[in-house]
Amino acid sequence: MRTFIYISIFYFLALNSFAQTNNKKNPKIEAYIEAHKDIAIKEMITHGIPASIKLAQGILESSYGNSYLAVNSNNHFGIKCKPEWKGARFYKIDEEGRSCYRKYESVFASFEDHSLFLKSKSWYKPLFNLKVTDYKGWAYGLKKAGYATNPNYPSLLI
Numbered sequence: 001m002r003t004f005i006y007i008s009i010f011y012f013l014a015l016n017s018f019a020q021t022n023n024k025k026n027p028k029i030e031a032y033i034e035a036h037k038d039i040a041i042k043e044m045i046t047h048g049i050p051a052s053i054k055l056a057q058g059i060l061e062s063s064y065g066n067s068y069l070a071v072n073s074n075n076h077f078g079i080k081c082k083p084e085w086k087g088a089r090f091y092k093i094d095e096e097g098r099s100c101y102r103k104y105e106s107v108f109a110s111f112e113d114h115s116l117f118l119k120s121k122s123w124y125k126p127l128f129n130l131k132v133t134d135y136k137g138w139a140y141g142l143k144k145a146g147y148a149t150n151p152n153y154p155s156l157l158i
Contacts, residue, residue, distance in 0.1 A: 028064040035065070036076075039111045047115040048128055053138045054111065056157040065107070068092065073103035077114040121145075 033055055040051035040058075061078045062070035069075045073090035081089055081100035088103035104110040118124045123145045130137045139154040150156070 028066075029059055032059050032064045036107065036111070039108050043111055043115045044132055047119060048132060049115055049118060050132045050135050050138055052135045053142070053157060054114070056135075056139075057114070057142075058111070060156055069101055073101060074107050074110050075101050075104060076107060076110045077117075079114065079117055 036055060036058060037051070040054040043049055043054055044051040058065070058076040061067075062076040065071075065076060069078065069090070069092060072092075073088075075090065079102045081102055085100075085102055088105075090101045090103040091098055092101065093099070102110075102113065104113065118127070124142075124147075127138055127141045127145065130141065136154075136158055139157040142148065142157070143151075143153045147153070
């Protein structure tokens with residue numbers, strides 16, 4: 001019952017926080033949340049990453065699932081290959097030149113790997129001491145840990 005309450009709260013927060021821009025609902029955000037909320041909730045229950053943060057990152061990093069990277073490699077979080085990556089690869093030109101990104105068979109695989117990626121890096125470990133309801137702590141913690149270079153990343157997620 002407690003899990004159901006958390007799920008209901010996160011779904012409500014996600015819809016109300018992300019879907020409104022200047023008091024107008026953004027249909028792209030609403031569609032992304034509707035399409036991926038179940039995956040985000042499952043990942044929250046399994047790995048302890050707030051569904052609201054997972055959805056916010058997916059929305060931001062993949063342009064609502066419409067970015068070149070998301071469409072062509074199911075990579076919704078912009079995770080690069082790095083030497084330890086043994087899976088499929090997708091190459092594209094970015095600010096660093098020709099970069100290797102992780103390629104996934106499905107959006108679900110991207111969401112799951114994002115969770116495993118965060119859990120596997122020591123610099124993200126402090127985030128897992130936060131409550132799953134502390135989306136602001138997670139947003140600022142991701143920036144502090146180096147997930148993104150944009151100084152406004154926490155505000156964009158929130």
